[in-house]
Amino acid sequence: MKTNFVLIDYENVQPEAMAVLEKEHFKVIVFVGANQTKVTFEVASVLQRMGDKAEYIKIAGNGSNALDFHIAFYIGQLAAQEPGAYFHIVSKDTGFDPLIQHLKSRKILACRSKSVIDIPIVKAANSKSPSEKLAVIIGDLQRRGAAKPRTIKTLSSTINSLFQKQLPDQELDSLLNELQKQGVITVTDTKVSYDLPS
Numbered sequence: 587m588k589t590n591f592v593l594i595d596y597e598n599v600q601p602e603a604m605a606v607l608e609k610e611h612f613k614v615i616v617f618v619g620a621n622q623t624k625v626t627f628e629v630a631s632v633l634q635r636m637g638d639k640a641e642y643i644k645i646a647g648n649g650s651n652a653l654d655f656h657i658a659f660y661i662g663q664l665a666a667q668e669p670g671a672y673f674h675i676v677s678k679d680t681g682f683d684p685l686i687q688h689l690k691s692r693k694i695l696a697c698r699s700k701s702v703i704d705i706p707i708v709k710a711a712n713s714k715s716p717s718e719k720l721a722v723i724i725g726d727l728q729r730r731g732a733a734k735p736r737t738i739k740t741l742s743s744t745i746n747s748l749f750q751k752q753l754p755d756q757e758l759d760s761l762l763n764e765l766q767k768q769g770v771i772t773v774t775d776t777k778v779s780y781d782l783p784s
Contacts, residue, residue, distance in 0.1 A: 595677035601702040604632035614640040
């Protein structure tokens with residue numbers, strides 16, 4: 587499974603439920619502002635347990651976007667080192683969205699989530715019911731913009747990857763049928779077209 591880097595804007599979000607990141611495919615970097623002197627016990631204890639798969643970066647200077655620029659720099663550096671990785675920025679700051687769009691245009695997988703539990707791969711892993719899984723799938727397709735799968739085979743593979751290749755074939759077929767029934771996808775021969783909710 588590809589590496590998922592989680593870059594947390596600790597000035598903006600003091601995350602809870604950090605324990606969901608204690609999986610083999612996550613690497614976590616917590617960016618702490620120059621004037622921040624404390625992190626929560628939960629964050630510190632999870633990062634300690636993660637060992638070399640987690641680190642803090644304390645920003646040296648002040649400025650309106652100092653921390654944001656550090657996150658952007660590290661994504662660039664890490665993307666050069668691990669081109670197939672996925673980058674998750676955890677921040678409520680919508681100023682990251684143009685960066686995310688630019689990264690996607692360069693074929694770098696990235697998204698911004700408002701909290702750790704909103705990270706798409708975490709949401710997918712925690713969804714149990716078919717309706718929760720459908721919501722995760724639709725959310726992923728909406729985030730893809732024009733880069734949605736165009737064939738049923740690619741869509742099936744995309745959905746299976748979203749759920750870490752843990753879906754039985756029967757459940758995958760059921761989810762695809764439900765997407766068709768709800769009018770979210772239309773399948774013509776092997777081609778797929780979309781009518782996603784706004």
